[in-house]
Amino acid sequence: MVWFRKPKYTIVTPQAKRAKIPDGLWIRCNDCGELIFKKEWENNLKVCPKCNYHFQLRAKERLEITVDEGTFEEDNKSLAPIDFLKFIDKKPYKERIIENQEKAQLNDAVITGCGYIEKIKTAIAVLDFNFMGGSMGSVMGEKITRLIEKATDLKIPLLIVSSSGGARMQEGIISLFQMSKTVAALELHNKAKLLFISLLTHPTTGGVTASFASIGDIIIAEAKTLIGFAGPRVIEQTIKEKLPYKFQQSEFLLEHGLIDMVVNRKNVKNVLGRFLHFFC
Ligand SMILES: [Zn+2]
Secondary structure, eight states: OGGGSOOSSOOOOHHHHHHHSOTTSEEEOTTTOOEEEHHHHHHTTTBOTTTOOBOOOOHHHHHHHHSOTTOOEEESTTOOOOOTTOOBSSSBHHHHHHHHHHHHTSSSSEEEEEEEETTEEEEEEEEOTTTGGGOBOHHHHHHHHHHHHHHHHHTOOEEEEEEEOOBOGGGHHHHHHHHHHHHHHHHHHHHTTOOEEEEEEEEEOHHHHTTGGGOOSEEEEETTOBBOSSOHHHHHHHHTSOOOTTTTBHHHHHHTTSOSEEEOHHHHHHHHHHHHHHHO
């Protein structure tokens, strides 16, 4: 009989729908959890179109969207860390260095050099969170210090784009020395009455927040950036109090005067250009 025949339509379950999505076409937002079409996300400079969450950028991607095309010249590219303490945690530091160099295609967690931003020559350092959490060891400290000294010599402004988990514990106290070293170089840059802009991107924490990242003449942060020294859990356990909602987010810090501006990624270059033209 006709009504016992199998219906021609098929029911598409959510599981089946999910299975049909080809790999690499969609990504899930870390903040709102929504699915985003990857092309749309890339065209939006890796910012979630639904909730404005700013995903991390690689140092090279950051340079691409910040510096005038073809003007960036990298310095000290070959400087690479060595394992002078013979440090071993879950694995030897020596192995970690090689692993991260292959993964990030960088010798250490920072790229430094000079380029033009909106036609103004600027010394630029960009930290890369992909290389051991953007941690600051002897090489990063040295590269940033050399860059600041170069900026002072050439009498040009400086931009440091931070994204870091803090000092690199595998280099012990030597990594902590980099905090005072970079800040001392910045003091000379400052005395020469030159502009230093610090751009904080997700996340900026630990020894980087506690040194150069927090002493810019102008401190700009991208929207929804985590900025702090210790993480919220450590603070709550220490002071035994509940912290306010979104306590370490850039918007909260702007309200409390720790930073000067919160800017959406698509406007960052324009804002930098305006400051550079105004002050230089
Ligand atoms: Zn989102």
